[in-house]
Amino acid sequence: MFFSLFESSRAAFASIFAHGLRSFLTTLGIVIGVASVIAVVSVTQGMSAFIGDTFSSLGSNSLTIESYTPLEDQMKGIRARLTPSDLELVERRGDGIASITPILYANRTSQVKAGSQTAFSQIFGTTYAFQEVSQSYMRVGRFIAASDNDTRRRVVVIGDSVRENLSLPENPVNEYVEIGGEWLKIVGLLEPKGDLMGFSQDDLVIMPFNTMRSIQGNQAQTDIQIQLSLSEQADIETVSQQLTTLLRNAHGLASDEDDDFRIQTSEQLMATFDTIINTVTVVVGGIVSISLLVGGIGIMNIMLVSVTERTREIGICKAIGAKRHHILLQFLIEALLLSLLGGLIGLAIGYGLGTLISSSIPGFPPATIPFWSIALALGFSGFVGVLFGILPAAKAANLDPIDALRYE
Numbered sequence: 001m002f003f004s005l006f007e008s009s010r011a012a013f014a015s016i017f018a019h020g021l022r023s024f025l026t027t028l029g030i031v032i033g034v035a036s037v038i039a040v041v042s043v044t045q046g047m048s049a050f051i052g053d054t055f056s057s058l059g060s061n062s063l064t065i066e067s068y069t070p071l072e073d074q075m076k077g078i079r080a081r082l083t084p085s086d087l088e089l090v091e092r093r094g095d096g097i098a099s100i101t102p103i104l105y106a107n108r109t110s111q112v113k114a115g116s117q118t119a120f121s122q123i124f125g126t127t128y129a130f131q132e133v134s135q136s137y138m139r140v141g142r143f144i145a146a147s148d149n150d151t152r153r154r155v156v157v158i159g160d161s162v163r164e165n166l167s168l169p170e171n172p173v174n175e176y177v178e179i180g181g182e183w184l185k186i187v188g189l190l191e192p193k194g195d196l197m198g199f200s201q202d203d204l205v206i207m208p209f210n211t212m213r214s215i216q217g218n219q220a221q222t223d224i225q226i227q228l229s230l231s232e233q234a235d236i237e238t239v240s241q242q243l244t245t246l247l248r249n250a251h252g253l254a255s256d257e258d259d260d261f262r263i264q265t266s267e268q269l270m271a272t273f274d275t276i277i278n279t280v281t282v283v284v285g286g287i288v289s290i291s292l293l294v295g296g297i298g299i300m301n302i303m304l305v306s307v308t309e310r311t312r313e314i315g316i317c318k319a320i321g322a323k324r325h326h327i328l329l330q331f332l333i334e335a336l337l338l339s340l341l342g343g344l345i346g347l348a349i350g351y352g353l354g355t356l357i358s359s360s361i362p363g364f365p366p367a368t369i370p371f372w373s374i375a376l377a378l379g380f381s382g383f384v385g386v387l388f389g390i391l392p393a394a395k396a397a398n399l400d401p402i403d404a405l406r407y408e
Contacts, residue, residue: 023338026302029295030342030384031349034377036291038350040284042367043357044277049368061098061236062133065090065226065243068262080260081223084213089250090226094243096234101129103225104212106180112162112205113178119165122204123179125212133227141173141188148187149208157188159202179205182215236265292380296388299338303331303392328393335389336382343381347374 067080087102094100106123113119130136131143139160148155156177163172168186175186184207193201207215213222230239240263247261317327354367 026298027295027338027342027345029291029298030339030381031346033289033291033295034343034346034381035350035353037285037289038347038369038373038377039353039357041281041373042351042354042369044281045370046358046365046368048274048277049365061230061234062265063228063230063236063240064264066262067223068260082226082261083222084224086247086250087224087226089246090243093246094239096230096239098229098231099129099132100226100228101127101133102209103227104209104216104222106212107216112166114166114168114175117166119162121162125207125209127209133229137191139189139191140171143188144206144208149210152210152214153208154182154184154211155187155207156184157190157206158186159190159204160192161200161203162205163189180215292384295342296384299335299385300388300391303335303389304395307331307392307396327396331393331396332386332389335393336385339381339385340378343378347377
């Protein structure tokens with residue numbers, strides 16, 4: 001049996017290399033399909049790993065509370081809001097809270113000026129606790145202090161991207177920037193965090209929460225986000241349920257009404273990203289897998305042509321004693337080798353494409369190929385080869401040796 005397998009494999013290799021160009025063109029569908037799948041998987045898996053590391057750095061005990069308005073209500077002009085009163089309620093009656101901070105985003109402008117330079121950045125107001133909740137660290141200077149918030153002091157902390165965009169010195173402390181017609185003094189520069197999926201995490205301007213409220217002006221339109229971290233002893237699910245009850249009662253929601261806010265943990269945010277990434281991977285993988293089927297049909301067609309071309313050869317082999325299973329095995333191995341060869345080439349090209357895509361986008365995480373994707377790509381390629389190689393192999397094995405020898 002081993003000798004028969006060896007001889008069939010040797011004959012299959014000889015046939016493939018004897019028609020090198022035809023063999024390559026035959027596997028092209030497999031190459032394109034596998035390359036596309038691997039490129040998509042390598043990019044999305046690299047992104048998933050990077051996002052996981054980013055969220056894990058926030059800790060598993062952090063919560064984010066934000067307002068939520070269904071689309072149909074938004075179309076009616078209805079807008080849910082979280083207010084400073086909600087912040088005071090959560091801070092006063094919430095259990096297990098280690099740190100809590102509000103975030104109020106600028107709704108009038110994202111423009112920051114310094115001298116003749118202008119930049120568009122993420123601008124928000126918060127308190128000193130934001131540094132602990134978000135695990136932000138200073139490069140130079142200091143962060144927002146409690147006294148800054150109490151006195152509505154016109155001071156800001158900026159990210160490194162803002163410093164570069166405004167052409168400020170390496171140490172921008174004591175420089176001034178203009179936001180919405182107000183001049184604010186820079187008191188600190190944040191340690192750079194780099195880019196996340198092509199978006200800078202350092203393009204931000206932070207000012208005291210009460211300073212932002214005074215600049216915004218219309219307090220009735222205030223909609224804040226609340227971020228908090230829990231003590232080590234606190235159970236995150238228990239705290240989430242308690243805060244949900246507190247806010248529902250404060251907002252006067254009936255038992256049959258949906259929440260007008262969302263409470264999300266870092267793990268839930270990570271799960272949301274994972275769901276999106278996995279869905280994209282499955283959809284794109286399903287689409288490009290059609291190429292594998294097309295490649296399989298190509299292999300079947302070429303193998304049928306090969307059987308016709310080698311009819312006399314098959315007749316000679318049978319005349320000198322080759323059994324039906326010998327011929328069947330040889331053509332099946334040839335189809336399998338063609339598809340696996342296409343899979344290996346596609347694997348290399350796909351990883352190269354994934355690496356090229358990742359490296360061409362600034363701050364994008366490096367491409368990663370998990371072992372399961374390699375096994376799946378090669379396994380499916382082999383399956384396609386065997387599936388579409390059965391018909392040509394059976395045709396070759398069933399040839400009558402006398403008729404085959406008479407074939408011209």
